Amino acid sequence: MKSICAVEGVSCAGIKEGKYGLALIRASGTAAAVFTRNLFAAEPVHLMRERMAAGRLDGIIVNSGNANVYTGERGLADARRMAEIGAEALGTTPDMIGVASTGVIGRFMKMEIIERQAAAIAGGIRSDAAAEDAAAAAIMTTDLIPKHACARRDGFTVAGITKGSGMIAPNMGTMLGFVYTDAEVPAPVLQQMLTRAVDRSFNRVVVDGDTSTNDCVFVTATGMRGPADAEELYGALEEVCISLARQIARDGEGATKLIEVRVTGAAREEDAAEIARTVVGSPLVKTAVYGEDPNWGRIIGAAGRAGVAFDPNMATITIGEGDAEVVLARRGEILADDMVNPAALAAAKDLMKSDTVIFGFDLGAGAESASAWGCDLTEKYVEINGKYTT
Template sequence: MKKRSICAVSGVTACGMKEGKFGLALIRASGTAAGVFTENLVKAAPIQLMRSQIRKGRLDAVIVNSGCANAYTGQKGYEDAVVMTGYAGSALGVEPDRVGVASTGVIGRYLDLPLIRRQCMEIAPGLASSVQAETLAANAIMTTDLYPKHALVEKETFTVAGITKGSGMIAPNMGTMLAFIYTDAEIGAKPLKEALKLATRRSFNRVVVDGDTSTNDIALCTATGESGKVRDAEFSAALEECCRMLAKQIAADGEGATKLLEVRVTGAAKEEYAAKVARTVIESPLVKTAVYGEDPNWGRVVAAAGRAGVKFDPNAVSLWISDGKNRYPLVRSGEIIADLKKAKEAMNSKTVIFILDLAAGKEEATAWGCDLTERYVEINGRYTT
């Protein structure tokens, strides 16, 4: 079903096109801006450019290409990223240094700039605030994604919305995921940056598909301010909700995935401890394959939690499994009470949830991932061929 999200935000227009593996999207929106980026030491050229460019705290547009990551391409790659901002700036009538740029695709290949320039000129006249235009933009940025990803959070006085792509090379600290988020709230550069960092930490940085952190991860947020001022705390909560919705879609669309895996950790001494345990469980190949096989081998969850580097009493933990509707106890305060038949029934769902109480405090965190299937190997074993 086609969805409208970013184009529901006042002041945002978009469009895109896809030709085989090579797509291009343009998004036009002027306002205060902030960004977060991959923590991989090998950073793609557009990431290097944007880490500098975003310091100005404002964007007027974004240009995104798929099919070529423009990563590990040296000085030429950096110069090509600059050229892309010039293409968008010329086509949209904005200054190039106020154009965000992102790329996704194969690492170690140079951009086809003539193709990008032609696509840019063809797309620019079609920018619109419509379901069709947004769908074209969201489809244009996909690589191995099976479907475009949209999120919309509507509050009484403002809206936050976003589109994203991401399916493989997804791990904490972001993965080959691109996210473009917009709001019509009026908010300053500093609180916008703080809100985006917090939202990212609690959403995109808690998604694991395969444990690889990409060279190209980027999340940009632009505030057009057309709906007026809002309280920082209210905006931060809405932004986090939007990012969480996008993150769950990325996890569910993991390469070769058949199930969404969610791990909720409660009873931790600190939120960061809960997050660390949740991520460790989510990224465990043993847990992921058990979920794929619908094998109620829940001991793998406890074992993974135990190697997370977080202190807790294993004899005090409680564990449940859920399909999103029904919840069944597996361990209560260290005592095994598992009904394996019911646990297997829960694993027959498209969503499998483990709730783990560490009984060590009051903090909690949730992480998202997917099962690990033969299809993942097929996709990545022939990614460039």
């Protein structure tokens, strides 16, 4: 069993036909959600912002192929109709169904596809790995791989699936996330946990700097295994969200490498997060990683424009981790240079060949830290997005 189907009370089904897909997820319990901050929010987002105030869901219906954005009253009616279709399939009422969409912006929905696909999979909703694979594949757009995560604890499980590959940036990117736990959690507490976990995970991913219109993360607690320790539950939720966020970054459109930026020694966590996001989002850093060029000047250039005050002469920049870590510069002193230490520079070059490239940036200003994730920027990204609708 993969992830969400390992959570008691969760079952699902999915179908993918060309660019059009549909997933149904059944799970009843307290619920919370976080949505995009884009002003051109999708019609399903408008609908769910209103309905999630109740703090409960019985299930989710999500489609791929059409984002249902900038479609006005017709699009809102289509989102409501999706809730009705989901309710019919899952045996509940429309107000208890979460709705999400992803795909092309500015196109009206083809509701006959939604209705036909829902009817085709409604009878196949199950709690097994095959059903979850089908649901995870159904919500993919330019993703190359489905994304699952699971954190098991003594007494409960937290698990989730997500989609996301491009149009990814802080304030959430073009990503849909569906997370579940079988712990018992009041809706207000669940909302607080989700908001914090999203800020430390999905809001620290930068593929290309664009924030989407459809981003949403839902979490439902079925409560089937009873109450859980709040701190332990939050830790598991954050673990799942970070795992899914990293998978999105690694599957970035056209990407060949995952980039992780770890900022330490900050006065505030928010400062560390802002620097990490700025560095991982820098096109110059991304292209250097793609070219396997240890041009660490791009790291300090990006960090210096992040809008965070710190003393550059107290900063330390590294690449790699553990025994393989190479110190590039420490407190104003260059340590990896073809004149000063060509061996260190060569070691840094070798580390750039890795599938995951890790940069460390210690500000020397405090005890707070944060990480952010992204990917390299390649010609393939331009190819994918240059002809997205054609």
